[in-house]
Amino acid sequence: MSTPIAKTVLSVRDLKVSFASEAGRVDAVRGVNFDLDAGKTLGIVGESGSGKSVTSLAIMGLLDENAKVTGSIQFEGQELLGKSDKQMSMIRGNGMAMVFQDPLTSLTPVFTIGDQLVEALTVHRGLSKAEAWERSLELLRVVGITDPEKRMKSFPHEFSGGMRQRVVIAIAMANNPRLIICDEPTTALDVTIQAQILDLIEKAQTETGAAVIMITHDMGVVARTADDVMVMYAGKPVEHAAAHELFHNTRMPYSIGLLGAIPRVDKAEKEPLIPIKGNPPLLIDLPDACPFASRCPIAIDACVKREPDLAPIADSGDRAHLAACIRADEIDSAGRIGGLPVYPVPEIPASDLTRTPREERPVTLEVRNMVKTFPLMKGSLFKRKVGEVQAVKGISFDVREGETMAIVGESGSGKTTTLLQIMDFEKQEDGDIIIAGTSVNGLDDRKLERTLRRDIQIVFQDPMGALDPRMTVTDIIAEPMRAIGMRKDEVQARVQELMDLVGLNPAHRDRFPGAFSGGQRQRIGIARALSTNPKIVVLDEPVSALDVSIQAGVINLLDELKVKLGLSYLFVAHDLSVIRHIADRVAVMYLGEFVEHGDVDEVFDNPKHPYTQALLSAIPVPDPDVERTRQRVVFDAATMSTRPASA
Numbered sequence: 001m002s003t004p005i006a007k008t009v010l011s012v013r014d015l016k017v018s019f020a021s022e023a024g025r026v027d028a029v030r031g032v033n034f035d036l037d038a039g040k041t042l043g044i045v046g047e048s049g050s051g052k053s054v055t056s057l058a059i060m061g062l063l064d065e066n067a068k069v070t071g072s073i074q075f076e077g078q079e080l081l082g083k084s085d086k087q088m089s090m091i092r093g094n095g096m097a098m099v100f101q102d103p104l105t106s107l108t109p110v111f112t113i114g115d116q117l118v119e120a121l122t123v124h125r126g127l128s129k130a131e132a133w134e135r136s137l138e139l140l141r142v143v144g145i146t147d148p149e150k151r152m153k154s155f156p157h158e159f160s161g162g163m164r165q166r167v168v169i170a171i172a173m174a175n176n177p178r179l180i181i182c183d184e185p186t187t188a189l190d191v192t193i194q195a196q197i198l199d200l201i202e203k204a205q206t207e208t209g210a211a212v213i214m215i216t217h218d219m220g221v222v223a224r225t226a227d228d229v230m231v232m233y234a235g236k237p238v239e240h241a242a243a244h245e246l247f248h249n250t251r252m253p254y255s256i257g258l259l260g261a262i263p264r265v266d267k268a269e270k271e272p273l274i275p276i277k278g279n280p281p282l283l284i285d286l287p288d289a290c291p292f293a294s295r296c297p298i299a300i301d302a303c304v305k306r307e308p309d310l311a312p313i314a315d316s317g318d319r320a321h322l323a324a325c326i327r328a329d330e331i332d333s334a335g336r337i338g339g340l341p342v343y344p345v346p347e348i349p350a351s352d353l354t355r356t357p358r359e360e361r362p363v364t365l366e367v368r369n370m371v372k373t374f375p376l377m378k379g380s381l382f383k384r385k386v387g388e389v390q391a392v393k394g395i396s397f398d399v400r401e402g403e404t405m406a407i408v409g410e411s412g413s414g415k416t417t418t419l420l421q422i423m424d425f426e427k428q429e430d431g432d433i434i435i436a437g438t439s440v441n442g443l444d445d446r447k448l449e450r451t452l453r454r455d456i457q458i459v460f461q462d463p464m465g466a467l468d469p470r471m472t473v474t475d476i477i478a479e480p481m482r483a484i485g486m487r488k489d490e491v492q493a494r495v496q497e498l499m500d501l502v503g504l505n506p507a508h509r510d511r512f513p514g515a516f517s518g519g520q521r522q523r524i525g526i527a528r529a530l531s532t533n534p535k536i537v538v539l540d541e542p543v544s545a546l547d548v549s550i551q552a553g554v555i556n557l558l559d560e561l562k563v564k565l566g567l568s569y570l571f572v573a574h575d576l577s578v579i580r581h582i583a584d585r586v587a588v589m590y591l592g593e594f595v596e597h598g599d600v601d602e603v604f605d606n607p608k609h610p611y612t613q614a615l616l617s618a619i620p621v622p623d624p625d626v627e628r629t630r631q632r633v634v635f636d637a638a639t640m641s642t643r644p645a646s647a
Contacts, residue, residue, distance in 0.1 A: 009178050009211040010036040010059070015071040017051075017058050024284045028054045030235040031071075033310075034228075038178065039205065041212040043226030043243065045219065045258065047547045048518075049280050051235040052215045056181045059213075060098055061088035076178060094124040097172035097210075099201070101184035103164035106171070107156040113140075113167055114152030120174045139170040142207075143200050161411075162193035169200050176208045183215045190410040190574055195618040195632060198225060199645070217548055219262055220577075220620025223247060223627040231255045234291035235283055237310055241321040243624045249321065251313055251328040253296045256335045256342050261552035263581035265619045266626065268601045272346040273581070275553035279517050290325070297343055302326055346556055351563040353402035361400040364535045364568040365422070365456070369394045369431030372417055372592075391417045393592040394431070399536060399585075402562060404569040406579045406600070408615070409589035415572045418589075419538055422570070423458055425449060436535045454484060457529035461541035463521035467513040473499070473524055474509045480531045498527040501564075502557060519550030523557065530561070536568040543578060555582055576619050580604050588612045610642040611635050617645075 017029035029051045036042050044052045057063050059073055061080060073080040075095060080088065092098075100106050107116060117136035121127050127135065133152075140148035143166040156164055165185060172180055182201060186194035198221065205212050214225050222229055222243065229246045231239040231254065239252035250256045260274035278295040289304040290296070296303065303326060310324045331337050353361065372392040377383045392414045399405040407415045420426075422433055425440040433440045436455040443449045457480070460466040467476055477498055478491045486494070496506045502523040513521055522542060529537050539558070543551040559582065561567055573579055579586060580600060587597040588611065596609040607613045614635035621627045632645040 007038045008035050009038050009076060010034075010213075011072070011074040012055075012059070013072040013074075015055065015058060015073065016069070017054050017063065018068045019064075020066055020068075021284070023282075027283045027286065028235055029058065030283075030286075032232075032237060034230060034237075034240065036179075036211045036213065038211050039209055040227045041205070041214055041225050043222035043229045044213060044215045044232060045217060045222055045229065046232035047217070047280055047549060049283075050232040052232055053183055054235075055232075056098070056183050056213060056215055060092060060096060060181065061085065062092075062098075090124075093120055093171075093177075094175045095177055096179045096181070097175070097177040099165070099168050099172050099180065099182045099185045101187050103161065103168045104156060106168045107164060109156055112153055112155055113159070117152070117167075117171060117174065120171045124175045135174070136170075139174060140167075142173070142203070143167070143170045144196070145170075162189055162197065165189065165193075165197055166200060169197070169204055173204045173208060177210050178208075179213070180204060180208075180210045181213045181215070184217070185214075186216070186218070186221065191576060191615060191618040192410060192634070194221075194620075195645070198620075201225070218620065219247075219259060219548070219622035220627065223622050223624040224620050226624075231258070234281055234286070236291075236324070237322070238292065238324040239322065240310065245321050247622070247624055249333040250335055251321065251323045251331050252325050253298055253327075253331075253342050254292050256331075258548060259622060260335075260343055261548045262622050263555070263575075263577040264621065265577040265580045265604065265616070266621050268580075268605065270581070272348050272556050272559065273552035274343045274345060275556060276549035277553075298327055298337055300327070348556065348559050349563050351402060351566075353566055354563070356402075358400055358403065361402060363398050363434070364401050364436055365399040365405075365570060366434040367398070367418075367422065367431070368396050368428070368434070370396070370418065370421055370428060370433065371431065372414075372421055372426070391592050392421065395587075395589075395592075395594050396431070397587060397594070397597065399568045399570055401535070401568055402566050403585065404562065404571055404583045406571040406573070406583035406586045407589055408573065408576055408579055408586060410615075411574075413589040414592040415589055416540065417592075419458075419540055419570070419572060423456070423538060425452070450484065454532040455535045456538065457532060457534040457536075458538040458540065459522070459525050459529050459542045462545055463518060463525050464513065466525050467521060469513050472510050472512055473504075473516075476513070476524060477528045477531055480528065484532060494531065498530055501530070501561070502527045503553070517550070518546050519554060522546065522550075522554055526554075526557065526561070530565070534567070536570060539569055539571045539573075541573050542571075544573060544575060551578075558582065576604075576615060588615065610640060613642050 012032055012034050015029055015032040019026045019028060032055055046052055058069050069081060114136060118132040121132035121135055137148045140151060145151050145166055186197050216222060226243045229243050230237050233254050239255045250259060257276040263273060276295055281291050288306050290308055293299040293303040308324045308326050310322045313321045313323055314329050335342050370392050371394055373388045373390050375385045376387040376389060378386045409415055425443060427441050435452055438452050474495050477495045481491045481494060495509060499506045499509060504523055543554050571583060583600045586600045586603050587594045590611045596603055596612045607616055614633050617632045633642040634645050636643055
């Protein structure tokens with residue numbers, strides 16, 4: 001019996017997209033080719049600016065008028081380039097659907113969820129309003145939204161981020177599309193919500209038989225979902241292969257770097273991550289050379305003679321494995337060339353402090369029985385208290401010198417409230433916060449409080465939001481030192497020392513934040529936090545806004561600074577892979593309480609609480625063999641137990 005030939009849903013040939021700018025023509029996409037069959041998933045990965053999203057927007061016909069698009073995009077045999085917006089609108093939402101990163105950009109805030117679902121069905125399928133309403137209720141049930149009759153009348157702002165993304169997926173499924181494009185659909189979500197959304201996308205694909213393009217920076221998501229993977233860099237594919245082949249036989253140095261930069265939740269070894277040094281090139285007047293050559297650790301003179309083609313690898317086996325590297329055939333499946341790793345593993349210096357038993361090290365931060373409640377108010381004119389929400393419920397912990405303490409949990413668990421209580425020196429009625437031996441309950445003198453402020457500093461999630469764009473780097477880093485009365489000559493010398501310490505060029509001290517990349521801006525934030533020689537640094541999601549390649553460098557920097565300066569970190573993040581890599585101790589927070597607290601390896605390898613077990617099982621592992629055979633469990637709050645995710 002012969003195997004039926006899979007139907008090609010999308011065929012892209014030599015796709016190029018450019019934009020006019022004051023600096024010249026920006027070649028955002030420089031020649032993309034792929035075929036995608038029904039029921040299959042193509043994962044597209046790469047750093048910000050690699051051309052992933054522009055490729056998807058070109059396919060959907062959603063680019064601005066100033067974009068010049070050439071090549072060929074054939075959807076089920078019909079050419080899409082050259083179609084008018086009106087013609088494309090008949091295909092969008094019907095034959096093709098898109099799930100964006102931020103669901104609020106897809107949902108109109110002034111219309112109810114029901115209105116938007118009904119519109120998607122009546123415009124494309126000609127259903128009556130009554131039929132469309134019933135189909136909408138069915139779709140909301142399919143995507144796991146309870147009480148759909150009531151929720152149909154709700155507005156987008158009344159839904160959580162995860163629920164809004166479910167609605168967007170319901171709209172995408174509404175007309176049984178043949179192609180679903182997902183552009184970073186889980187980036188801003190908790191790991192448990194991310195796992196549910198990925199389940200829904202797989203369910204939508206199963207029910208509709210659609211082909212899926214999954215655009216993401218998370219290699220774990222790719223390992224779970226993709227049949228084929230296309231790695232993009234500087235607007236062009238640089239490696240393209242079946243998922244198993246790409247993860248286990250990586251041949252392009254850029255792809256090897258992406259995988260080496262990812263912390264693994266399933267590995268306890270505290271080896272440094274491997275950052276990709278430098279930044280992607282500006283896509284204006286690119287020379288005819290390998291665009292990755294300036295960042296590549298194995299580049300040779302021939303790499304800058306001409307840009308390499310995306311060509312088959314000699315021993316790629318049955319399925320084509322393409323790589324744009326003239327040395328791809330020299331690299332073995334272990335990511336080595338000439339017996340040595342393509343990327344040398346960075347060395348983090350050893351510390352005598354970490355060899356000292358924990359109980360013998362001084363305590364830098366101690367929290368005793370922290371409680372925080374918020375009043376629930378009612379009334380538009382005359383407000384009255386009708387109850388209260390207990391955001392933090394009597395938690396206690398300590399952080400020792402040279403130690404990283406992490407707090408993890410879903411949104412709303414109380415992590416950020418805990419940090420704010422500590423940073424605000426919030427006095428506790430039946431507890432205390434003790435920083436470097438000083439109790440905040442006894443702080444009555446403003447001068448003493450300012451002195452204590454030197455010992456604890458914070459690094460925020462969004463580096464651009466935390467830095468004043470009108471101030472130079474010197475002024476940003478110097479501001480805390482000036483506030484505590486340091487002399488001008490001492491401040492200038494300290495700024496230069498700090499920039500060198502965090503890996504920034506001191507010659508750039510008079511530049512403004514806008515002139516730096518995201519990773520460099522986060523380094524500025526870290527330098528500012530270190531300016532007063534603190535004993536403890538609070539880190540609130542410090543790497544979640546960064547590309548994985550940049551993230552690795554910042555994580556290595558934090559590890560190195562901890563050893564060099566004997567710092568203590570209080571670290572909050574939703575990425576448990578990062579926590580596994582950087583933390584010494586971890587507390588799992590649920591509804592304002594610690595449900596599990598201990599040594600990071602003990603908690604991750606042998607979780608006791610059902611909530612911890614569910615969190616850990618939801619983290620995608622960047623290995624398709626491991627990821628696709630794992631048993632995921634979900635937490636049942638009613639019974640305080642876990643059950644299989646498929647149940």
